[in-house]
Amino acid sequence: MTRFVDRFGREHRDLRVSLIDKCNLRCTYCMPSEHMTWLPSDTLLTADEIVRVVRIATDHGITDVRLTGGEPLVRGDVVDIVHRIATLPTRPAVAMTTNGVRLAGMVEALRAAGLQRLNISLDTLDARRFLTLTRRNELHAVLDGIDAAIAAGIRPIKLNAVLVRGVNDDEAPTLLHWAVERGLELRFIEEMPLSVGGQWSPDALVTSDEVVASLRGFDLQPVDDDPHSPARRMRIGGTDATVGFISSISRPFCGGCDRLRLTADGQFRNCLFGRDEYDLRGPMRAGADDDALLERMIASVQAKRAGHGTDDLSLVEPTRGMHAIGG
Numbered sequence: 037m038t039r040f041v042d043r044f045g046r047e048h049r050d051l052r053v054s055l056i057d058k059c060n061l062r063c064t065y066c067m068p069s070e071h072m073t074w075l076p077s078d079t080l081l082t083a084d085e086i087v088r089v090v091r092i093a094t095d096h097g098i099t100d101v102r103l104t105g106g107e108p109l110v111r112g113d114v115v116d117i118v119h120r121i122a123t124l125p126t127r128p129a130v131a132m133t134t135n136g137v138r139l140a141g142m143v144e145a146l147r148a149a150g151l152q153r154l155n156i157s158l159d160t161l162d163a164r165r166f167l168t169l170t171r172r173n174e175l176h177a178v179l180d181g182i183d184a185a186i187a188a189g190i191r192p193i194k195l196n197a198v199l200v201r202g203v204n205d206d207e208a209p210t211l212l213h214w215a216v217e218r219g220l221e222l223r224f225i226e227e228m229p230l231s232v233g234g235q236w237s238p239d240a241l242v243t244s245d246e247v248v249a250s251l252r253g254f255d256l257q258p259v260d261d262d263p264h265s266p267a268r269r270m271r272i273g274g275t276d277a278t279v280g281f282i283s284s285i286s287r288p289f290c291g292g293c294d295r296l297r298l299t300a301d302g303q304f305r306n307c308l309f310g311r312d313e314y315d316l317r318g319p320m321r322a323g324a325d326d327d328a329l330l331e332r333m334i335a336s337v338q339a340k341r342a343g344h345g346t347d348d349l350s351l352v353e354p355t356r357g358m359h360a361i362g363g
């Protein structure tokens with residue numbers, strides 16, 4: 037079997053699939069407040085097309101599929117897509133990254149369909165800050181979604197937090213207490229230059245080192261980590277709880293990267309920051325067979341660069357924002 041091994045010997049096991057570029061929040065580090073240009077709906081892959089690409093990918097070494105967006109839960113056929121992927125003969129592990137706004141009403145159906153793991157984004161526990169960061173008044177819905185996911189028995193549930201200078205950069209200890217009390221792993225993600233309309237600046241970046249320093253009171257001890265994990269984890273002294281740091285900017289982890297991506301409009305990508313995309317939608321709709329699609333996926337893997345260069349401040353931002361690539 038051909039596996040997705042690149043020129044640097046990295047074997048790819050993880051596929052991030054963006055189901056839709058639209059979102060029901062407008063996080064300042066991701067999108068402008070209005071005038072977003074969305075992908076035309078006829079360019080979005082259908083459920084059949086998504087499942088086909090995922091089937092080919094899992095036949096060639098992908099073991100983990102993460103559904104994301106945009107916001108995956110605004111796509112009407114998301115439960116069906118989860119079910120169809122989870123029941124592929126290769127039985128991949130199916131995870132999702134969501135903002136949690138619609139989760140409370142859907143998590144039971146998602147779990148029954150085969151969803152195994154969840155990452156839920158939560159940058160603040162303060163309703164006013166939530167409104168500032170996401171431009172929507174939905175903190176209660178997100179907290180209900182987290183409670184519902186815990187009650188539904190989904191494990192693990194991880195929380196993703198982005199700290200923004202001057203807005204929630206003092207909130208790391210509060211968020212960590214809250215997460216630990218509920219048995220959830222909190223991960224702090226450094227803000228990346230991936231917003232449409234761009235607010236990112238290296239001077240304003242809240243680095244992982246800064247967050248670790250603000251968590252002095254937790255007696256953090258390093259954990260030996262899976263080298264493929266983007267998060268560097270630390271154990272909280274005297275407990276089994278851990279906290280993660282995704283330091284894409286200050287400490288890039290490209291050497292262990294095992295991730296590939298499929299955008300909602302059917303472009304296969306080898307890196308969040310890359311500029312190369314390999315179109316699968318056009319060939320699929322023109323009648324390409326599985327081998328022809330596999331050839332394109334392999335070409336993308338072979339073109340993957342050693343690193344994305346986010347430590348180089350001359351980095352050119354990708355042509356699409358995070359919402360359109362799939363975070």
Ligand SMILES: C[S@@+](CC[C@H](N)C(=O)[O-])C[C@H]1O[C@@H](n2cnc3c(N)ncnc32)[C@H](O)[C@@H]1O
Nearest residue numbers: 066105106107133134135157196227228358363
């Ligand atoms: C793009 S979202 C997509 C999934 C879903 N809508 C959500 O909010 O989790 C995935 C993750 O990317 C994070 N994200 C978005 N823009 C980012 C940026 N510029 N830098 C770092 N993380 C970002 C979000 O906070 C979220 O945790």
